[in-house]
Amino acid sequence: EIVLTQSPGTLSLSPGERATLSCRASQSVITNYFTWYQQKPGQAPRLLIYATSSRATGIPDRFSGSGSGTDFTLTISRLEPEDFAVYYCQQFDIPPFTFGPGTKVDIK
C-alpha cells in the first residue's frame, strides 16, 4: 500500500503567518488523485484541495496545493484564527486509499 508521511507533525505559528505542510508518498501518486482535508475537534473532515491543486467549493484562496510524483504541499498563505486545525493528505490513486498521519497547526 502507499504510505503517506506528513511533516511536520505539529506546526506552531501565529495568525497572519504562512504555513507550509508537506506530504510525501512511498511511491508516485497521480496528481488527479491527491487530496487535502482539514479537521477540527469533534467535526468530520472537510475537503480543502482535490486533484493536488484545485480548491473545493467555498475554500478561500489563501489555501493552495501543489506537487507531483511523491511530494505534495499544502500552503496557507496567511493564517486566520479558524485555520488552526489538523490537516490530512489522502491518495485515491491505488487502493487502499491511505491517509497521512496528519499535521496539527496550532497557535504559537
Place this chain on the structure above:
Amino acid sequence: EVQLVESGGGLVQPGGSLKLSCAASGFMFSASSMHWVRQASGKGLEWVGRVRDKRSSYATGYGESVKGRFTISRDDSTNTAYLQMNSLKPEDTAVYYCGRAYCGAGFCYVDYWGQGTLVTVSS
C-alpha cells in the same frame, strides 16, 4: 443539500458484530461511490473501504486492517450504504464516518462526510 447520516454505533463485545448504516440524500446516490473512514480517539483518519456504483458492478475495496472482517454494501432503492463489522476487536473502537465520493474522468475525491457514529468494542 447533501446529507449523510450514520447510525448503528454502540457498545459491542470483542468478537461480536455490528452493522452501521449511512442514509444519504441530496445527491444522485446510485451514481456515487461511498466510502467509510474511521478515527480512534485522539488518532488520525484511517480509510476503511468503499463500494462503487452499479456501473462499476458495486466493486468493493478495504483497508488491510479490516479486510476479511468488514463488508461494505449498499441499497440504491433506499439510498443507504452499510458497513457490516464482524469479529470486532478492541482496536476497532473509533468514530466511523461515511463519505460520498465524487469521481469523474481521471479524478476522485470524497467531498461530503457524515457526522460519524461511535463504535466501542469492549467487554
